[in-house]
Amino acid sequence: MGSTALTGQSVVVTGGSRGYGEGIAEAFAEAGAKVWITGRNPERLKATAQRLGVSYRVADVADGAGWDGLFAEVLETTGRLDLLVNNAGEGVQIGPASEQTDEAIAQSIASNLTGAILGCRRAAAIMQRQGSGLIVNIGSACSTHAWGGWGVYSAAKAGLLLFTRCLLTELRPYGVRVTSVLPSWGQTDFTEGANLPPRDPEILAKCISPADLGKLIRQIAEMEPHLVTEEIKLWPMVQPMTQL
Numbered sequence: 001m002g003s004t005a006l007t008g009q010s011v012v013v014t015g016g017s018r019g020y021g022e023g024i025a026e027a028f029a030e031a032g033a034k035v036w037i038t039g040r041n042p043e044r045l046k047a048t049a050q051r052l053g054v055s056y057r058v059a060d061v062a063d064g065a066g067w068d069g070l071f072a073e074v075l076e077t078t079g080r081l082d083l084l085v086n087n088a089g090e091g092v093q094i095g096p097a098s099e100q101t102d103e104a105i106a107q108s109i110a111s112n113l114t115g116a117i118l119g120c121r122r123a124a125a126i127m128q129r130q131g132s133g134l135i136v137n138i139g140s141a142c143s144t145h146a147w148g149g150w151g152v153y154s155a156a157k158a159g160l161l162l163f164t165r166c167l168l169t170e171l172r173p174y175g176v177r178v179t180s181v182l183p184s185w186g187q188t189d190f191t192e193g194a195n196l197p198p199r200d201p202e203i204l205a206k207c208i209s210p211a212d213l214g215k216l217i218r219q220i221a222e223m224e225p226h227l228v229t230e231e232i233k234l235w236p237m238v239q240p241m242t243q244l
Contacts, residue, residue: 005222010082014119015089020210038070062110120163127171179228182233185208185238
């Protein structure tokens, strides 16, 4: 593998053991970056890390101490943090607001919003001192669209979108870039985790793949440092326009 613009850069991808996170981690590992992936399932996380040849750390994004340990390890190993991809998230319980439980609501907000903010707070301080860095928050098309049953999840992702916009205004003077990527239908097990009906295999094959998203995030990271993408919304062509 030849040298690339990303060779040797320190990259953290949360929720990196499967789905979009795995695709993102693989894209940066192939580019020669030093990659850490995080997740809550030790066995799956270790297996993915071994397959990709990356480092891993068992951590829940909603746990501040977990973030502290992760960044301490990254800085001790490489001395810097070049890219944080906040990818971790989950549907938890997709359904009408009247059918939600308090526990499911709290878990969705923690996984899809609070966890990313906790990571951004710490990454921002590191990158400000460096005078460089990139934070990519993986949101959702749900953050800008109103679909029945998706209220809690959409609220969390909408909060993340606005937080990301604010963080960009704060960090631009330090040379730090912040962007949102908002994918829609994907080839991941999100629907299974959210107890949604499985999608038709032929349609699923034409949805956004982990490799697709990994390639996009890598392209964002490879942009000249004087440029920033505020946000990118990504749709599969197969998704019916009536749902946009």
